Amino acid sequence: METADVVIVGGGVVGCALAYQLAKRNVDVLLLERAALGSGSTGKNAGGVRQQFSNETNVRLQRLAVRMLENFEEEVGVPADFRQVGYIFVLTRPNDVEEFKLLVEMWHQVGLEEARWTTPEEARELVPVLNIDDVLGCTFCPTDGIASPADVTAGYAAAAKRLGARIREGVAVTAVDVAGARVTGVSTSAGEVATRVVFNCAGPWAGEVGRLAGLDIPVLPYRRHIFVTDSFPEVPRTTPMTVDFATSFYFHPEGDGVLFGMSDREEPSSFNTEVNWDFLEKTVQVAAHRAPAIELAGLRTAWAGLYETTPDNQAILGPVEQLGGFWCACGFSGHGFMQAPAVGLVLAEQLVDGRPELDVSAFCYERFARGGLVAERNVI
Numbered sequence: 001m002e003t004a005d006v007v008i009v010g011g012g013v014v015g016c017a018l019a020y021q022l023a024k025r026n027v028d029v030l031l032l033e034r035a036a037l038g039s040g041s042t043g044k045n046a047g048g049v050r051q052q053f054s055n056e057t058n059v060r061l062q063r064l065a066v067r068m069l070e071n072f073e074e075e076v077g078v079p080a081d082f083r084q085v086g087y088i089f090v091l092t093r094p095n096d097v098e099e100f101k102l103l104v105e106m107w108h109q110v111g112l113e114e115a116r117w118t119t120p121e122e123a124r125e126l127v128p129v130l131n132i133d134d135v136l137g138c139t140f141c142p143t144d145g146i147a148s149p150a151d152v153t154a155g156y157a158a159a160a161k162r163l164g165a166r167i168r169e170g171v172a173v174t175a176v177d178v179a180g181a182r183v184t185g186v187s188t189s190a191g192e193v194a195t196r197v198v199f200n201c202a203g204p205w206a207g208e209v210g211r212l213a214g215l216d217i218p219v220l221p222y223r224r225h226i227f228v229t230d231s232f233p234e235v236p237r238t239t240p241m242t243v244d245f246a247t248s249f250y251f252h253p254e255g256d257g258v259l260f261g262m263s264d265r266e267e268p269s270s271f272n273t274e275v276n277w278d279f280l281e282k283t284v285q286v287a288a289h290r291a292p293a294i295e296l297a298g299l300r301t302a303w304a305g306l307y308e309t310t311p312d313n314q315a316i317l318g319p320v321e322q323l324g325g326f327w328c329a330c331g332f333s334g335h336g337f338m339q340a341p342a343v344g345l346v347l348a349e350q351l352v353d354g355r356p357e358l359d360v361s362a363f364c365y366e367r368f369a370r371g372g373l374v375a376e377r378n379v380i
């Protein structure tokens with residue numbers, strides 16, 4: 001029977017980042033992806049990378065991820081196409097203004113000194129298409145930006161292979177084998193593998209993979225759309241990622257066009273990834289108010305993918321106490337691309353020497369049973 005020190009279930013950006021960090025630490029790792037690498041949520045995402053979160057651990061995790069993306073080519077051997085154009089949060093509700101003023105203080109305390117409060121007029125200098133009529137204030141962080149999910153995923157996968165990781169596409173994990181409350185292996189569409197450690201990196205399917213091990217992993221899939229316009233010089237390539245916080249409408253430059261999207265907060269959980277063209281109309285109505293010029297742009301393409309959402313909009317990271325050898329790196333609630341570099345590093349450190357450089361125990365699986373969850377509020 002084939003054996004591995006660690007089996008990773010899922011070859012999105014998170015599984016690939018983790019495979020790389022484990023292989024770098026001489027762990028014998030086998031990554032199993034039932035379709036193609038990056039074919040899940042990773043292949044659908046907007047590439048946004050930001051540090052402006054409401055939860056301190058998320059801010060620290062993202063500070064680390066940004067440093068890693070800045071040095072990605074040196075470390076991994078290919079560019080991440082990380083363009084630090086900044087992220088701007090546009091605030092129109094008095095409560096949000098109060099809250100973000102406190103957040104700016106917290107960000108400074110944890111070392112995110114470059115994040116700052118911005119007046120509506122300054123915001124319009126940064127983003128000339130912005131309508132600031134009802135804007136009360138903004139926050140801006142110039143080291144946030146946009147990177148390439150395809151390049152980061154392929155880069156980590158190639159580097160992991162060079163370091164000896166086995167990466168198999170077209171192989172589905174169909175069961176997690178358990179004996180005496182610990183993992184002993186996995187059954188797959190291509191045979192059995194003996195292992196003492198399984199990582200659930202299955203993105204929106206993390207709940208299903210949990211059930212294979214008899215666990216209730218609270219990750220639900222939600223459809224999210226992306227629309228991309230034709231060439232649109234009014235939003236040049238240096239424009240920051242712009243988020244209208246009250247509506248969740250956002251846009252950023254994409255090639256010579258603009259990429260925009262918004263969450264449909266009414267839509268129930270499902271695995272549906274068909275484009276709902278009625279939702280384009282709703283999104284354009286919001287765009288017409290916040291950035292009126294965008295309404296005039298022609299549409300080049302659209303697609304939908306899945307967020308992988310937990311009850312508190314935060315990831316589930318680390319070992320699951322009730323089942324020895326079962327680890328989670330899932331539930332990123334729409335932030336998994338930006339978190340992947342730091343999550344891969346921290347979890348590999350935790351597994352190999354028990355001393356991660358960042359304490360992510362706040363994101364343990366056991367918090368759901370304990371209750372008293374404090375949700376991440378800066379979710380787009």
Ligand SMILES: Cc1cc2nc3c(=O)[nH]c(=O)nc-3n(C[C@H](O)[C@H](O)[C@H](O)COP(=O)(O)OP(=O)(O)OC[C@H]3O[C@@H](n4cnc5c(N)ncnc54)[C@H](O)[C@@H]3O)c2cc1C
Nearest residue numbers: 010012014034040041042045046048173203305336337338
């Ligand atoms: C429209 C949209 C926009 C987004 N924008 C951003 C953004 O700007 N910034 C950001 O950080 N995040 C963004 N996200 C979220 C981000 O895409 C995800 O958080 C991230 O890709 C999760 O990566 P992953 O590797 O955990 O999951 P995935 O990429 O979904 O990978 C999981 C993999 O597991 C495989 N799998 C599942 N079950 C099995 C099994 N039984 N056996 C073997 N393989 C299995 C699947 O085939 C899949 O390839 C966005 C998401 C969407 C949908």
